[in-house]
Amino acid sequence: MRFVIIGAGRVGLRTARVLRDEGHEVTLIERDDGMIRRARNEAFSVVEGDGSQETVIEEAGIANADVLGALTGDLNVNFTACMIAKHHGCRTVMRIDEAYREGIYRKYADEVDEVIYPERLGALGAKNALLGGTIRAIADVAPHLQVLELTITDQAPVNGYAMGELQLPADATVLAFGKQDRTLGIPSEDESLEVGDRLVVLADFDVLSEVRQLLVGETASRALVGADASGDSGGVN
The missing domain is CATH 3.40.50.720 (NAD(P)-binding Rossmann-like Domain)
Known part of the structure; x- marks a missing residue:
């Protein structure tokens, strides 16, 4: 591109x-x-x-x-x-x-x-x-922790699962869930995961690639690591 x-x-x-x-x-x-x-x-x-x-x-x-x-x-x-x-x-x-x-x-x-x-x-x-696309960083909350919003695709292995069936890696947890075009909230175990639904996940950098593969269906060549939260002090045109 x-x-x-x-x-x-x-x-x-x-x-x-x-x-x-x-x-x-x-x-x-x-x-x-x-x-x-x-x-x-x-x-x-x-x-x-x-x-x-x-x-x-x-x-x-x-x-x-x-x-x-x-x-x-x-x-x-x-x-x-x-x-x-x-x-x-x-x-x-x-x-x-x-x-x-x-x-x-x-x-x-x-x-x-x-x-x-x-x-x-x-x-x-x-x-x-x-x-x-289907994944975005929301915030870095610690040196090795990041909050991500991921959107379920038709290629995601968990597409069609219920929230109660979702098993993320040990160093990742769901913070919020939203059906397509609806407000994010606390999920119930009976909520179904469908294309366009969004999950906000707190994850260690070491498991980001695995989380992405489960929820988006794309095998990342490398995880989203090294995010720099520094501001831009210049560059004003």
């Missing part, structure tokens, strides 16, 4: 590294000289300029991109970039600062494909949002 990422600060650059490591093509947009040098030193393609300007986004190849991730610390830049990308038919992921909380989330959630708080989720959480 081809990605355009606005912002080469901590969140943007770390997300770009994760995507590139998985074989995706990434172009960054940044206007800070130091961040541009750092990204280019890591052999990333960087377009210098304001990420809220359509000409700059077009120079970065938005016409042929699959996803735009607006990951700067500036909400106005991020929202403008997403609206431009929407006109080019791209999936859009917009970063908002955690301090904006639910009011801002509700304001913008209908305008973009996904809104994220990377200060909580780290680079892998941002990557999950950019890729979309």
Whole structure:
């Protein structure tokens, strides 16, 4: 897949590294000289300029991109970039600062494909949002513990099971359950697991791959490890 990422600060650059490591093509947009040098030193393609300007986004190849991730610390830049990308038919992921909380989330959630708080989720959480799909990091709660939301697929071995029949690894536990398009809550043993249902799981990094295989049906080449919960102190375009 081809990605355009606005912002080469901590969140943007770390997300770009994760995507590139998985074989995706990434172009960054940044206007800070130091961040541009750092990204280019890591052999990333960087377009210098304001990420809220359509000409700059077009120079970065938005016409042929699959996803735009607006990951700067500036909400106005991020929202403008997403609206431009929407006109080019791209999936859009917009970063908002955690301090904006639910009011801002509700304001913008209908305008973009996904809104994220990377200060909580780290680079892998941002990557999950950019890729979309059936698994997302919610929070790191300890050095080796992560909270994930997973969506049951038709390939999941547990599809059709009742909650009482679900057996996760010893170092993983279900925190919440939600039927497709319904609010998350505490599951009962009689709840059935069906395509589109969501499970929020607390798991040790060592068993993430096994949890993913059970609930999503995809054998991960590596677990979602090393999530970095550091904020992005710069990268504002």
